[in-house]
Amino acid sequence: MKSRLKNYLSITKKEWNGMVILIIIMLAVLAAPYIYQYFHKDNSIDLKDFDKDVALLKQAKGGGAQGYGNESLSDEKIAEPVMFVFNPNHLPAGQWRHLGLSARQISIIQHYEAKGGHFNRKEDVQKIYAITSDDYRRLAPYINIPHAGYTANKLSAGEVVELNGADSAKLTRVHGVGPAFAARIIAYRKRLGGFLNKEQLKEVYGIDTAKYAEIKNQLSINPANITKIKINEVDFEGLRKFPYLTNKQTNAVIQYRQQHGNYRSVADMKNIAILDDIILRKIEPYLVFK
DSSP states (O other): OHHHHHHHHOOOHHHHHHHHHHHHHHHHHHHHHHHHHHHSOOOOOOHHHHHHHHHHHHHHTTOSOBOGGGSBOOOOOOSSOOOOOBOOTTOOHHHHHHTTOOHHHHHHHHHHHHTTOOOSSTHHHHTSTTSOHHHHHHHGGGBOOOOHHHHTTOOOTTOOEETTTOOHHHHTTSTTOOHHHHHHHHHHHHHHTSOSSGGGGGGSTTOOHHHHHHHGGGEEOOGGGOOOEETTTOOHHHHTTSTTSOHHHHHHHHHHHHHHOOOSSGGGGGGSTTOOHHHHHHHGGGEEOO
């Protein structure tokens, strides 16, 4: 019995060696994580340094300063700017905002003025480093800076200027009209041939309802000063400058005259398909058919 049990439990030398190796492998596997941690310690994160880095990043982006509207200064602009004629000197922040400038740009302009800066010409606005070339191109047509030399020679109460005969110097005597507006009015008057009524001033670039209301009572109109178009003699280049006709309509007027002969009255022009009654009524006072 003992002999059988001994034979059953006995192991060979190879089996003993294999068992020792297996035990060593198991111990090595169990000890591996502890050995790894001992030789490879994790670096702890210093949250203070991290917070400092975040603060520096915000400062670099302008996010840490306070400015316009008690909000963080940013480069965000409104999607649809509202354009109007303005004097950039001491313009309220809200109006700059409507014109499409960001809070950061407004803050820089106000800082410039606080240091004694002044805009003497519209080009001075472009010198503000925060104003991009695209911003300036959009704003420039609406910048109107009154000049001391003109304010001293403005119209007296009840005095008016005849719009069709006035030169640039006379137009700048009108309150609300500076050199830029005077030049635009004269340029448009030349294309038009003269103004039939003061409402046509709204067709001049930059003169909106508010500006028109400001200047209309200082102006008068003499329709006799209108230069009319000799419709049976004018060529394409001469007629295309007239603002009430498109290039396509101008070409149609010239082509119809060449095919059917001279126009006797505006009634003959009704045969041109792309000229409707509204256009014809608008251009008739400017045409001569003789």
